Amino acid sequence: xxxxxxxxxxxxxxxxxxxxxxxxxxxxxxxxxxxxxxxxxxxxxxxxxxxxxxxxxxxxxxxxxxxxxxxxxxxxxxxxxxxxxxxxxxxxxxxxxxxxxxxxxxxxxxxxxxxxxxxxxxxxxxxxxxxxxxxxxxxxxxxxxxxxxxxxxxxxxxxxxxxxxxxxxxxxxxxxxxxxxxxxxxxxxxxxxxxxxxxxxxxxxxxxxxxxxxxxxxxxxxxxxxxxxxxxxxxxxxxxxxxxxxxxxxxxxxxxxxxxxxxxxxxxxxxxxxxxxxxxxxxxxxxxxxxxxxxxxxxxxxxxxxxxxxxxxxxxxxxxxxxxxxxxxxxxxxxxxxxxxxxxxxxxxxxxxxxxxxxxxxxxxx
Amino acid sequence: xxxxxxxxxxxxxxxxxxxxxxxxxxxxxxxxxxxxxxxxxxxxxxxxxxxxxxxxxxxxxxxxxxxxxxxxxxxxxxxxxxxxxxxxxxxxxxxxxxxxxxxxxxxxxxxxxxxxxxxxxxxxxxxxxxxxxxxxxxxxxxxxxxxxxxxxxxxxxxxxxxxxxxxxxxxxxxxxxxxxxxxxxxxxxxxxxxxxxxxxxxxxxxxxxxxxxxxxxxxxxxxxxxxxxxxxxxxxxxxxxxxxxxxxxxxxxxxxxxxxxxxxxxxxxxxxxxxxxxxxxxxxxxxxxxxxxxxxxxxxxxxxxxxxxxxx
Numbered sequence: 042x043x044x045x046x047x048x049x050x051x052x053x054x055x056x057x058x059x060x061x062x063x064x065x066x067x068x069x070x071x072x073x074x075x076x077x078x079x080x081x082x083x084x085x086x087x088x089x090x091x092x093x094x095x096x097x098x099x100x101x102x103x104x105x106x107x108x109x110x111x112x113x114x115x116x117x118x119x120x121x122x123x124x125x126x127x128x129x130x131x132x133x134x135x136x137x138x139x140x141x142x143x144x145x146x147x148x149x150x151x152x153x154x155x156x157x158x159x160x161x162x163x164x165x166x167x168x169x170x171x172x173x174x175x176x177x178x179x180x181x182x183x184x185x186x187x188x189x190x191x192x193x194x195x196x197x198x199x200x201x202x203x204x205x206x207x208x209x210x211x212x213x214x215x216x217x218x219x220x221x222x223x224x225x226x227x228x229x230x231x232x233x234x235x236x237x238x239x240x241x242x243x244x245x246x247x248x249x250x251x252x253x254x255x256x257x258x259x260x261x262x263x264x265x266x267x268x269x270x271x272x273x274x275x276x277x278x279x280x281x282x283x284x285x286x287x288x289x290x291x292x293x294x295x296x297x298x299x300x301x302x303x304x305x306x307x308x309x310x311x312x313x314x315x316x317x318x319x320x321x322x323x324x325x326x327x328x329x330x331x332x333x334x335x336x337x338x339x340x341x342x343x344x345x346x347x348x349x350x351x352x353x354x355x356x357x358x359x360x361x362x363x364x365x366x367x368x369x370x371x372x373x374x375x376x377x378x379x380x381x382x383x384x385x386x387x388x389x390x391x392x393x394x395x396x397x398x399x400x401x402x403x404x405x406x407x
Numbered sequence: 408x409x410x411x412x413x414x415x416x417x418x419x420x421x422x423x424x425x426x427x428x429x430x431x432x433x434x435x436x437x438x439x440x441x442x443x444x445x446x447x448x449x450x451x452x453x454x455x456x457x458x459x460x461x462x463x464x465x466x467x468x469x470x471x472x473x474x475x476x477x478x479x480x481x482x483x484x485x486x487x488x489x490x491x492x493x494x495x496x497x498x499x500x501x502x503x504x505x506x507x508x509x510x511x512x513x514x515x516x517x518x519x520x521x522x523x524x525x526x527x528x529x530x531x532x533x534x535x536x537x538x539x540x541x542x543x544x545x546x547x548x549x550x551x552x553x554x555x556x557x558x559x560x561x562x563x564x565x566x567x568x569x570x571x572x573x574x575x576x577x578x579x580x581x582x583x584x585x586x587x588x589x590x591x592x593x594x595x596x597x598x599x600x601x602x603x604x605x606x607x608x609x610x611x612x613x614x615x616x617x618x619x620x621x622x623x624x625x626x627x628x629x630x631x632x633x634x635x636x637x638x639x640x641x642x643x644x645x646x647x648x649x650x651x652x653x654x655x656x657x658x659x660x661x662x663x664x665x666x667x668x669x670x671x672x673x674x675x676x677x678x679x680x681x682x683x684x685x686x687x688x689x690x691x692x693x694x695x696x697x698x699x700x701x702x703x704x705x706x707x708x709x710x711x712x713x714x715x716x717x718x719x
Contacts, residue, residue, distance in 0.1 A: 052508035223492035231509035
């Protein structure tokens with residue numbers, strides 16, 4: 042019996058996967074999944090360009106510079122002192138500004154900006170009439186900072202919006218889409234238990250969602266790493282938490298597909314308009330931090346958030362509501378969180394299977 | 408396992424709208440036609456038989472199986488619906504092959520069964536073309552092929568001859584007859600009454616969600632006592648016979664047939680009429696043939712339901 046079910050499940054997956062991956066109406070899901078990848082690729086390309094420009098500029102330094110040299114320049118220094126410490130600037134520009142004094146005649150102020158680099162950091166020195174009026178020492182991209190940005194994009198865009206709406210598009214269409222296409226009856230006229238059909242469709246949706254979102258997440262991580270120095274990267278990946286973080290992100294993505302997938306499959310069985318359940322679930326998930334702890338547990342984001350490997354610090358001055366939103370919930374052990382998502386999903390699927398068993402084909406009302 | 412299809416006090420309501428009401432049927436093997444005007448409940452009854460909809464009341468059993476056991480039922484049942492829609496992007500062959508894979512068949516068996524069904528439907532040449540590009544008749548045939556690909560014992564066909572050309576219709580009718588002769592239950596819905604007449608072993612007449620008559624068409628006709636039976640008598644001395652029939656009080660109405668080669672008689676008691684006719688014939692009138700003129704589906708339909716919705 043189980044062997045027959047397995048064959049039937051594989052047959053359904055074969056039919057469904059083609060539809061899910063190549064449906065024109067699913068194109069926006071790819072765009073949603075690839076949006077952060079485009080962001081990280083653009084960021085990586087920009088960093089690479091800046092690094093190359095900086096390296097080119099550094100070759101024009103009169104003498105080798107270190108970060109301490111750049112940091113030693115301060116307000117009030119003269120042009121000569123700056124040049125004595127750092128040499129002639131490899132890049133500079135100036136302009137004149139006629140200025141009218143309150144008591145005396147007008148005169149011309151000479152503004153200059155010197156740009157130095159040690160190959161990693163940039164120093165911009167502003168001078169007025171040969172005196173330093175300000176400095177700006179910009180550090181090159183920092184991997185630690187970037188991993189926090191990556192975590193932010195993952196938690197607040199990818200997890201809560203991209204995967205959420207992607208799963209809505211994939212899983213709500215498993216039954217609802219076929220009702221609209223008037224082709225669900227072909228499944229219902231096969232010697233296939235309705236609950237087995239539901240599981241098969243869910244697995245097909247899960248396969249599509251996981252492939253799309255996990256692949257995008259892996260590529261985003263690759264894009265994040267692309268612009269960094271290989272030595273730094275090596276130590277982050279092999280001696281730091283790099284690979285552990287990657288595994289965590291991929292695992293959370295897959296778990297999100299499991300959780301949201303079951304929710305939207307169920308929603309597609311009960312509700313005709315996808316906007317309503319999407320809005321309700323989105324609000325429920327967003328309100329999660331404000332809910333009593335018992336209710337917090339009846340959500341997907343509660344478990345996923347506690348599995349996220351990088352905590353996002355709230356910047357000083359963040360409004361209390363926003364701070365609460367980005368705060369991590371009471372930490373739950375990873376096995377409990379993973380099991381939580383899986384159990385919530387199984388419970389939803391069990392309830393849905395009852396609905397599928399009583400489902401009727403009545404295309405005229407769709 | 409029971410050998411019949413039974414509906415026990417089955418009703419189906421869509422909210423407050425009646426689909427079918429208090430249907431009690433026992434359908435034997437052979438070709439059974441569901442006849443009735445649009446909205447009579449034919450498709451509802453077929454959908455109930457296949458579990459696509461659930462009865463509000465009552466039970467449906469197909470060869471002993473409940474419609475709530477699709478995993479058992481659809482090894483025995485094939486249903487060609489009226490829905491003219493298909494899964495997107497599939498060729499005719501893929502449509503049937505992948506459907507058969509849902510049965511759990513291995514690839515080779517599914518392939519063999521798919522080709523056999525395609526050949527039966529005369530679609531071999533078009534098998535690798537996308538179903539979306541098929542004509543209406545081809546789509547009808549591929550649906551038929553799919554419904555009988557797994558060799559079901561019960562074949563339920565909703566308007567199966569719609570869109571088919573005369574040759575294809577004749578082929579399909581021959582196939583239904585052959586399946587019925589092999590002991591299958593073939594249930595067909597149609598509003599083309601002369602076709603129903605040719606095909607059916609028994610008919611079920613539906614009107615406004617109620618079964619108004621069921622059984623062999625002659626039996627049904629005999630049950631309609633308020634309508635006098637019409638009998639066509641081919642004979643040589645029509646006038647003489649006509650006057651004798653009127654004198655005897657056996658005929659309510661006697662008319663010359665349109666072709667002037669016989670009499671069309673209306674009688675309230677057909678059995679008595681046939682016995683008496685034997686006596687009249689002995690008096691020297693040469694009767695060529697005596698044929699019941701209104702025991703076809705068309706007449707029964709007209710008596711019970713009226714002419715509305717009937718296509719002859």
